[in-house]
Amino acid sequence: MxxxxxxxxxxxxxxxxxxxxxxxxxxxxxxxxxxxxLCLQHFTGTLDNWDPAVSDPLASGREVVLFDNAGIGRSxxxxxxxxxxxxxHAMAFLDALRLERxxxxxxxxxxxxxxHMAKDRPSIIRRMILVGxxxxxxDDIMHLEKPSLAEHLRDPRNSGYSVLQKIFFAPTTxxxxxxxxxxxxxxxRKDDREPPSGPNVAEAQITAFREWERVTGDRFADLRxxxxxxxxxxxxxxxxxPVRNSYWLAENLPNATLxxxxxAAHGSLFQYPESFTRxxxxxxxxxxxxxxx
Amino acid sequence: MxxxxxxxxxxxxxxxxxxxxxxxxxxxxxxxxxxxxLCLQHFTGTLDNWDPAVSDPLASGREVVLFDNAGIGRSxxxxxxxxxxxxxHAMAFLDALRLERxxxxxxxxxxxxxxHMAKDRPSIIRRMILVGxxxxxxDDIMHLEKPSLAEHLRDPRNSGYSVLQKIFFAPTTxxxxxxxxxxxxxxxRKDDREPPSGPNVAEAQITAFREWERVTGDRFADLRxxxxxxxxxxxxxxxxxPVRNSYWLAENLPNATLxxxxxAAHGSLFQYPESFTRxxxxxxxxxxxxxxx
Numbered sequence: 001m002x003x004x005x006x007x008x009x010x011x012x013x014x015x016x017x018x019x020x021x022x023x024x025x026x027x028x029x030x031x032x033x034x035x036x037x038l039c040l041q042h043f044t045g046t047l048d049n050w051d052p053a054v055s056d057p058l059a060s061g062r063e064v065v066l067f068d069n070a071g072i073g074r075s076x077x078x079x080x081x082x083x084x085x086x087x088x089h090a091m092a093f094l095d096a097l098r099l100e101r102x103x104x105x106x107x108x109x110x111x112x113x114x115x116h117m118a119k120d121r122p123s124i125i126r127r128m129i130l131v132g133x134x135x136x137x138x139d140d141i142m143h144l145e146k147p148s149l150a151e152h153l154r155d156p157r158n159s160g161y162s163v164l165q166k167i168f169f170a171p172t173t174x175x176x177x178x179x180x181x182x183x184x185x186x187x188x189r190k191d192d193r194e195p196p197s198g199p200n201v202a203e204a205q206i207t208a209f210r211e212w213e214r215v216t217g218d219r220f221a222d223l224r225x226x227x228x229x230x231x232x233x234x235x236x237x238x239x240x241x242p243v244r245n246s247y248w249l250a251e252n253l254p255n256a257t258l259x260x261x262x263x264a265a266h267g268s269l270f271q272y273p274e275s276f277t278r279x280x281x282x283x284x285x286x287x288x289x290x291x292x293x
Numbered sequence: 294m295x296x297x298x299x300x301x302x303x304x305x306x307x308x309x310x311x312x313x314x315x316x317x318x319x320x321x322x323x324x325x326x327x328x329x330x331l332c333l334q335h336f337t338g339t340l341d342n343w344d345p346a347v348s349d350p351l352a353s354g355r356e357v358v359l360f361d362n363a364g365i366g367r368s369x370x371x372x373x374x375x376x377x378x379x380x381x382h383a384m385a386f387l388d389a390l391r392l393e394r395x396x397x398x399x400x401x402x403x404x405x406x407x408x409h410m411a412k413d414r415p416s417i418i419r420r421m422i423l424v425g426x427x428x429x430x431x432d433d434i435m436h437l438e439k440p441s442l443a444e445h446l447r448d449p450r451n452s453g454y455s456v457l458q459k460i461f462f463a464p465t466t467x468x469x470x471x472x473x474x475x476x477x478x479x480x481x482r483k484d485d486r487e488p489p490s491g492p493n494v495a496e497a498q499i500t501a502f503r504e505w506e507r508v509t510g511d512r513f514a515d516l517r518x519x520x521x522x523x524x525x526x527x528x529x530x531x532x533x534x535p536v537r538n539s540y541w542l543a544e545n546l547p548n549a550t551l552x553x554x555x556x557a558a559h560g561s562l563f564q565y566p567e568s569f570t571r572x573x574x575x576x577x578x579x580x581x582x583x584x585x586x
Contacts (some may be wrong), residue, residue: 260551290555
């Protein structure tokens with residue numbers, strides 16, 4: 001009974017581990033025979049931003065490991081200004097946990113970190129799920145000054161999580177209703193919550209996005225060497241990281257399946273948690289070599 | 294026992310129905326409570342080109358109806374030179390069967406016919422699965438004169454079905470092996486086979502592709518009024534109808550999910566029949582309004 005209750009991001013205790021001269025905050029819950037699933041979070045997101053409707057179903061069948069990168073939530077240190085350094089922190093964290101091989105769910109910024117890890121140390125990752133993210137050299141990545149995003153970010157009515165409903169979900173009745181349900185699920189956790197990210201976090205991560213947008217060498221060529229079976233997921237109406245970035249990712253990763261949802265924006269995984277977790281679990285359980293869903 | 298045996302495109306008898314001053318050849322097998330699934334075939338394809346590994350699993354749960362359009366196989370009449378006329382034949386055929394509402398699986402040319410039917414008579418279709426196809430005004434549709442296709446079509450070693458292995462599958466060892474298995478499955482049917490399509494079929498259908506490529510009015514705007522839940526499926530390496538056509542389709546259809554397979558070309562559904570039929574059956578069984586897989 002208590003095992004079931006704690007296999008949830010609504011109730012799992014926050015833990016800390018020392019490594020790399022940092023103290024990293026994380027949550028680890030669930031069980032099963034599959035490799036643990038490391039979850040890497042979006043821009044300014046903390047452990048508390050993982051929707052239990054996504055994390056909890058995945059925790060039956062495997063351990064789910066939620067991770068705050070350096071300087072996020074209660075993890076110590078400075079927020080890095082490059083994806084490469086963030087990937088370094090994630091790998092140091094896995095080393096500290098003695099996890100030699102895991103699956104990765106990377107959402108948005110987390111998807112960029114996952115890609116970097118897959119290149120830096122291919123053996124540490126078995127399968128990847130990349131949601132709402134972009135390859136290095138992608139296009140129109142997290143330009144919050146765009147009118148379609150700025151109007152929500154500057155609106156004083158959008159305090160706290162409510163801005164996520166506006167920018168993670170499409171401007172339709174159905175998608176906004178799903179966004180409202182998502183926010184309510186994030187609020188289910190009452191105790192042991194993370195401090196929200198401040199402007200310094202946003203500033204450093206935006207710097208990292210600008211660096212990630214830079215094309216280096218033959219555009220997207222580096223993806224062709226990433227052989228990990230990968231599931232790329234996106235919503236068609238993402239203004240934060242437009243869907244063409246997912247096209248480029250999945251076209252150039254040799255073993256990637258692409259799944260794009262209707263009526264959805266950046267937070268497609270949180271809009272359709274039943275569908276997303278069903279596909280994610282199927283994909284993670286499969287032994288097909290190309291990443292066929 | 295005999296019911297199980299005949300619920301297969303390897304053994305189902307070819308039937309004929311008179312309507313619209315034509316005699317249409319078809320096969321109908323399987324059963325279940327879901328609406329029948331009308332299957333609309335590719336360029337020059339006949340009833341015998343439906344892979345039993347795709348048609349048969351879908352026939353548990355619903356009736357599968359395979360259809361030869363006018364002038365194809367043993368259906369009488371001339372092959373139309375427009376998708377619009379082909380859609381007219383398909384609807385006359387459904388009327389003759391007294392099927393007022395069905396699901397549609399349209400592959401390649403068949404996907405164009407399905408789109409036309411959905412606009413002409415929305416009520417006749419409940420859900421659509423569009424594989425390896427393009428919207429009206431799409432790009433680079435079935436240009437068989439392209440070197441990447443012409444080299445296979447002109448190669449005298451590629452007689453009969455073996456050309457399909459080359460042009461429906463990617464030029465990799467894994468995809469070509471899947472293509473070989475596909476051809477072997479098509480050959481399992483021994484009796485009551487269709488005559489192969491001749492040059493007159495190809496010529497008329499190519500004329501229809503050229504007409505379908507023409508942009509009329511605001512490009513893709515007509516798709517926004519097609520509200521049917523739709524699953525769009527494609528392989529990343531399709532030289533016959535490149536994947537960008539599936540992007541446009543699914544971006545503009547308001548209720549479409551997009552699924553794109555790795556290491557696959559035009560015949561993605563035949564390369565991954567287990568995955569494709571699993572997703573198709575899930576999609577057809579769902580009652581979600583946007584076409585969420």
